[in-house]
Amino acid sequence: MQTVSFSQSGLTALPPLALYIHFPWCVRKCPYCDFNSHAVKDGVPEVAYIDALIADLESNLPQVWGRSVSSIFMGGGTPSLFSAASMDRLLEAIRARIKLNPDAEITLEANPGTFEIEKFAGYKAAGINRLSIGIQSFNAEHLTALGRIHNRDEALRAIEIAAKHFDNYNLDIMYALPKQTLLEAEADIDQAIACGSTHLSAYHLTLEPNTLFHRYPPALPDDDLAADMQEMIEAKLAAAGFEHYETSAFAKSGRRSQHNLNYWQFGDYLGIGAGAHGKISFHDKIIRQARFKQPSEYLAKMAAGSAIQTEEIIEKSALPFEFMLNTLRLTGGFPIALFTERTGLPMTKIIHEIERACAEGLLERDLHHVKPTLKGQRFLNVLMERFLPE
Incomplete structure (x- = not known):
């Protein structure tokens, strides 16, 4: 475990403190994805992984006690991919083990597919409220290019089922996709608006390192066309009553993502699960943690007592950049007092x-x-560079 010296902060x-829980399995790895995700081969070790998450949380309680x-x-x-019963147990x-605010926002990421949508009622009963x-797209060709396992009809059906059980849900949409036209991007955003969600995330597709798309780049829209798509999306969502409050996030009134806002306001978060990262403040230091990424290694390390791979104290000189890296993603910026706070x-x-x-x-x-x-x-990115430590 690595530890770096730090002067009193x-x-x-x-x-504020949030909890992030990582689930590292997918049915299939998407070619653009650089997250810690692994294709399911022989089934998900559901019981063992929930046990490990609980043990992970419990072993780190002293850092966030009270x-x-x-x-x-x-x-x-x-x-x-995990059952509603497992989510309920977790x-x-x-x-x-911890004090959870009565009005806490509890979000679960879900992918469309007939093997999942019947679980939504169970998730709601377990206490998940978002x-x-x-x-990503409603276009069949683009879904295929992105390696998604669902089709347009499954996406619409999943949204329909979600809307019956949740009054707060986000849809992730991507633009500047391989060979995508402006009209196709417009059709996607029009369909997303028509679905009646309370929050939309619109992400520009980027070719991240260590992905299949980075090794074999597809033909993407040029910068001018991508900029036209971005401006179109912003205008359409504004006209539909969505507030553009963060670089890629748009929300109806009162429906901003509270968890993500905590990140962007440089709040604290405890991360548990394979590859999860965390940031925890104390009165005299701020630490950052990372857990082992490979699911099998994470499970083995937790069985031995701890899956923390690195823990470092953030240097004082790095704090301004860390703060700005998050807060300047917010279109409304930050109150000056928050920097010192x-x-x-x-x-x-x-x-x-x-x-x-x-x-x-x-x-x-x-x-x-x-x-x-x-x-x-x-x-x-140019703006962020102004705050890099020398």
Whole structure:
């Protein structure tokens, strides 16, 4: 286990705490996916994995003792490969071990498919109150190109079933897909709006390292066409009553993702499960954890007592970039006081970089608030570079 030295951060109050739970299995690995996911070969070790998750949480309770959890997110992989009974057992074990806020947002990622949609009622009964459904596209050719296992009809059926049991659900949509036209991207977003979801995530397809698409790049729309798609999506969702509150996230009133907002406001999160990452603050330090990624190794390590592969204390010099990397994804930016509240550092640590970004038209600020301009949102990577540690 790696540990890095750290000077006192001087946090006067601990940030909100969330719980992330990773489920590393999928029916099939998608060619664009760089998440810790593994194709199911001989079935999912459901009971053993839930046991390991409970043990993982329990072994880390001393680090978050006495703190309330404001949200839970079950991501993957495909968490909906697990039965509603397993989710119920897991959530019962969580409630018995930590203080879960009565109004906590509990999200489960699900993929369309007839083998899953009948589980949705059971998930709701277990206490899950929000779904995030990986649609990606309603176009048959694009679904095939993306390696998705569902078709358009299964996607629409899954959304229909979800809407009967959940009044809060997100749809994931991707654009700038292989050979996609502007009209095809428009058809996808029109269909997503028509489905009546409370939240939409619209992601630009990127060729991430260690993916099949990175090794064998497909023909993608050029930058100008991708920008046209982005502007079209933003305009259509605004007209449909969605607020664009984060780079890729759009929500109806009162339906922002509370779990993701916690990330973007540099809150804390305990991560359990294979490959899960966590960030936990103490009054004198902020630590980052990572667990072993391979499911079999994770299970073996948990059986031996701990699956934490690395644990490091975030250096003081890295905190401004870490903070900005998250908060500047929010279109509304952040209140100035939040920087000191979440990092323990004075605002003077980043004032020069903020003024430079303002002069370049990437940021705007007043006495109380900092936020990216439209130019800053469009050139977010350039904006982030302004805060890299020297």
